[in-house]
Amino acid sequence: MFIEYDTFCLRANALVLRIAELCQLAGRSPSEVTLLPVTKNHPAAAAEYAARYGLNAVGENRVQEAIDKIGLTPPALRWELIGHLQSNKAKLAATHFSRIQSVDSEKLLAALNRSAGELGKKLPVLLQINAGRDPAKFGVEPTEAPRLLEYALHQPHLQVDGLMTIAPLSDDADVARRTFANLRGIRDELAGRFGRPLAELSMGMSSDLAAAIAEGSTLVRVGTALYGPRE
Numbered sequence: 001m002f003i004e005y006d007t008f009c010l011r012a013n014a015l016v017l018r019i020a021e022l023c024q025l026a027g028r029s030p031s032e033v034t035l036l037p038v039t040k041n042h043p044a045a046a047a048e049y050a051a052r053y054g055l056n057a058v059g060e061n062r063v064q065e066a067i068d069k070i071g072l073t074p075p076a077l078r079w080e081l082i083g084h085l086q087s088n089k090a091k092l093a094a095t096h097f098s099r100i101q102s103v104d105s106e107k108l109l110a111a112l113n114r115s116a117g118e119l120g121k122k123l124p125v126l127l128q129i130n131a132g133r134d135p136a137k138f139g140v141e142p143t144e145a146p147r148l149l150e151y152a153l154h155q156p157h158l159q160v161d162g163l164m165t166i167a168p169l170s171d172d173a174d175v176a177r178r179t180f181a182n183l184r185g186i187r188d189e190l191a192g193r194f195g196r197p198l199a200e201l202s203m204g205m206s207s208d209l210a211a212a213i214a215e216g217s218t219l220v221r222v223g224t225a226l227y228g229p230r231e
Ligand SMILES: *Cc1c(COP(=O)(O)O)cnc(C)c1O
Pocket: 038, 040, 061, 082, 083, 166, 204, 205, 206, 207, 221, 222, 223, 224, 225
């Protein structure tokens, strides 16, 4: 059985407090870090809870799973795609998501740009960088990031908000910390070189939140700490 809303509230309150504490430790303002609940593998109620709590966006990994839930949840709630996307689903993703965080190829950029143009919208995206050089993760290699960004900036129907990464699974907390520091360094370099702020740094999940906030995350994607383990 899925958790009750009361349980969600307690966990969300604790998480908001923890994020504020971590921001304080890092000398940052809590307003700099957005909490994105990740509702994948959970029922539509997970997204409805987030909306009721006052959070205005949720993250999903799969296009079809999100579409199935969108009709069952408040229309004002925004959906962000955080899972791998194939170019042949670009139109569907551009239609239903308010931002795509997992953009990792020129082919996908071109397909999203075309779809956004057809839909008459400017679609916000993040470029996914494999900042931990983990063979098990999607995202472009750091050395490929400048080329991908240059291509993205030439797409008139896309708006590049920043970068996203997933840290390698590891028992060593330093691995996540180094991955996030690396992403921030890549962002700083690209921002200088291309004259764009690339303000959004989507990094950090339930288990590596502290390292992410210490290294400058502006958006943490949290599933387990809010909803419990996934089936
Ligand atoms: C599932 C997922 C999350 C959330 O992970 P938790 O460990 O449950 O907090 C965050 N980001 C991405 C890309 C995910 O796939």
